[in-house]
Amino acid sequence: MSTSFASASTWLITPPRAGRFDSALRARPDVVLLDLEDSVRAESKDAAREAALAYLTARDQDGGVLTGLRINSPGTVYGLKDLTAIADSSLCDAVVLVPMVESARDIDLVSQALDAKQRRLSLWALIETPRAILRLDAVLATPRLQGVVFGAADYAAATGCRTNTKALLWARSALAAGAAAAGIPAIDSPYFELDNTDGLRVDAENAQTLGYAGKGAVHPDQLPVIREAFRPNDAEVAAAHAIVAAADEAGGDMTRADGHMVGPPLVAAARALLARTAKTARPSAPQKAADE
Template sequence: MTVTTAPAGTWFITPGHAPDRFTTAHTCGADVALVDLEDSVPAAAKPTARAAARRFFTTSAMAGSTLGVRISSPATLDGVHDLTTLTAFPVKPQIVLIPKVESPRDFDIVAGILDTPDYTPLLYALIETPRAVQTLPSIVRADRIAGVLFGTADYAAAIASTMEWGPMLYARSALVTSAAAAGIPAIDSPFFDLDDLDGLRRETEQAKALGFAGKSCVHPRQLSTVAKVFRPTDEEIAAARTIVEAAETAGGRIIRIGHQMIGPPMVAAARSLLTRASMPHEVHA
């Protein structure tokens, strides 16, 4: 089963060597649920995680969230093992998240191993190194790219900074700009303080304002906060409807609503918001 559009909104990731958590991932209501074979899995547990991940993808589970997997870098032996294991799964992931992407070559490797006439998963790039930020214009033009995610933990470690909003702003801005230029969604990094829901809300609001289409979560309790931020408010929906209705009667001319001049880009943004608002949202804490 393959999805044909790039999901945004809430993303949730669970470690592959802990299959007792799979049901939570399937039922938490995230827009995208990923099983992880990379950073959250200790080296000694990676073979166990590969074997267990097979059970993450079932026909019944596919009826809920869009399901995917984060593999290890395809430039590593673990990544090669991950990819060859995925080819034997009876039900395959809809999304494959590729970490440590620094070149379009990573997409060629993954697609070359996984793609078949009946299966072409959505490939997302995890951008988490300074070199990746420098080469974003070429990465986002990869033939098989469906979207990008930002990884603050590795990026902050690479530049010897904290993960606060300020030090990460340049990389985030570069990411959303490159993604927008390529017409693909950008998903923000997780917020790692599980007990600071106010901090999570503030960072999520900043990410949305900057242009991110969603945010990753590392615990189910974070999902409702992130979903509420990215879900259009009643006021935003009403304003968007006013813009669209006025535009439809204006015959393509620039219109004025209140004190604001409304041109085609604002109309397109209003239509996009109404589309997002029409999608079902159900998150279970």
């Protein structure tokens, strides 16, 4: 895979219908996932699975955009068919997002089904139920897990809460903190109000503040707002440069920068921010992706 998850802040989830994948790629997100779960009716799942795998295995995987699938839950017949089809395919260097993960065993089972051919598949867990949040320590300790995604809609449906910032704060915070402790990235849930750009911006900024590495999108038009929310602004970059310069001059001792005391944790955070900035240089404007 040519793109690092450390700089993958935009995840576009799209139905596996004709033309939609090419359209998604033209929008230049960091990750494109073909959705075999919620986007596909039961009677269409076999055809959708076949089409998605054919597309993913035929395309050049070195185009700078990570690609993959959101499969159906392994606890369903459709999920079992997804795993069997992937295992029998030549798919490699791809993301596999596993929904409804509630235990380490869920990831272990998927790993056992897909890892026999050593094709460098990146397994991610979709955390979207109260039970999953309460079992985070065990889920996040799974060695094969490479990242987590928060599913706000299903979590809200399961708890009866709303999908606003206040209602989801505890679950989002717990997942971000748990992922950080496990040393893996967390991606926030998509924002589903397609015409509410201001709401998307606030929601993405809240996710970045909580420590999420990126955010899902359900339409290409959401990508620029998300990308901007997760890119350090000029003031943050300037402050980070000042902290690093002051620390280097002080030889690692406690020092001052812009009127603030600076110690090792702040220096480490500043260096990490500058590293992220180097990996998220502003891209050229992508070709407009049609909503087909």
